[in-house]
Amino acid sequence: MTVERSADVSSAALGTQPRSVACQCRNASVDLGSRAGPRRILGDINFDLHEGEFVAILGRSGSGKTTLLRVLGGLVDPTPESVVTFHGRPVAGPPQDVVFVFQNYAASLLPWRTVHNNVALGLEGKVPVAVKRARISESLATVGLEARAADYPWQLSGGMQQRVQLARSLAMRPRGLLMDEPFGSLDAMTKASLQDQLQQVHQHTGATIAFVTHDIDEAVFLSDRILVLDGSPATIAHEIPVELPRPRDQLATKELPEFLRLRRQVYDAIVETGD
Ligand SMILES: Nc1ncnc2c1ncn2[C@@H]1O[C@H](COP(=O)(O)OP(=O)(O)OP(=O)(O)O)[C@@H](O)[C@H]1O
Numbered sequence: 584m585t586v587e588r589s590a591d592v593s594s595a596a597l598g599t600q601p602r603s604v605a606c607q608c609r610n611a612s613v614d615l616g617s618r619a620g621p622r623r624i625l626g627d628i629n630f631d632l633h634e635g636e637f638v639a640i641l642g643r644s645g646s647g648k649t650t651l652l653r654v655l656g657g658l659v660d661p662t663p664e665s666v667v668t669f670h671g672r673p674v675a676g677p678p679q680d681v682v683f684v685f686q687n688y689a690a691s692l693l694p695w696r697t698v699h700n701n702v703a704l705g706l707e708g709k710v711p712v713a714v715k716r717a718r719i720s721e722s723l724a725t726v727g728l729e730a731r732a733a734d735y736p737w738q739l740s741g742g743m744q745q746r747v748q749l750a751r752s753l754a755m756r757p758r759g760l761l762m763d764e765p766f767g768s769l770d771a772m773t774k775a776s777l778q779d780q781l782q783q784v785h786q787h788t789g790a791t792i793a794f795v796t797h798d799i800d801e802a803v804f805l806s807d808r809i810l811v812l813d814g815s816p817a818t819i820a821h822e823i824p825v826e827l828p829r830p831r832d833q834l835a836t837k838e839l840p841e842f843l844r845l846r847r848q849v850y851d852a853i854v855e856t857g858d
Pocket residue numbers: 615616617624642643644645646647648649650651
């Protein structure tokens with residue numbers, strides 16, 4: 584793994600403190616079935632996610648990003664010698680306080696339930712009714728959809744449906760969010776607005792976020808650190824710290840020389856992985 588330091592911005596200068604480990608991946612490997620038998624997709628993946636950290640995962644199509652998220656979310660079993668923990672406990676099945684956000688929002692919302700009742704899904708039977716109602720209103724307000732609570736998903740635009748999925752995740756108050764290209768299919772303006780909302784949520788909740796994307800600007804804009812997957816089986820080929828000041832602004836941050844430098848660095852890292 585190549586660990587690349589930021590040019591001249593140290594974490595001490597930005598006042599960031601060392602944080603405790605939320606998620607640990609040690610020698611994590613994954614074998615998945617193919618016609619020719621099991622194939623090693625991920626090999627010896629090693630990294631920690633720190634509590635409250637926002638980590639973006641990049642890599643070419645088919646490099647194993649979704650598979651890695653599925654391992655962290657307990658949806659795919661790694662090989663027996665792998666160690667994957669969340670808050671110190673081995674991941675075996677989906678951890679209680681971790682929520683998955685998928686790219687395909689249409690498939691994740693139930694068309695026969697209203698927006699309100701879709702957001703309620705993860706809370707039913709888990710919290711008292713009054714708490715459930717309060718959390719639903721609050722999370723719909725966070726994504727700017729409180730006025731659409733009584734609508735059905737099919738009455739909303741794609742960007743709004745993705746916001747409903749995000750509201751449902753937020754209502755569950757997760758300590759960890761695993762996001763697989765959540766804004767991949769949205770137009771540029773909706774994407775920017777959701778990035779801003781996600782940034783606010785991250786600041787307010789302190790959730791640990793692993794965010795898969797193909798969009799280099801999005802990765803640099805949102806994250807504290809970028810991991811680039813490459814190889815067959817895939818490992819972490821590059822680890823790039825992003826030490827831009829927060830809160831970040833769609834225009835001002837993206838004009839900073841450090842933003843442009845990081846964007847170039849990540850681009851070069853991904854191009855290099857294709858050699
Ligand atoms: N259920 C499965 N069974 C067998 N092989 C699989 C399965 N899921 C994924 N793979 C293989 O694992 C490799 C990594 O797939 P994965 O979906 O993790 O890639 P990705 O980096 O998320 O790609 P993309 O950017 O296109 O979403 C691919 O070669 C894929 O064919």
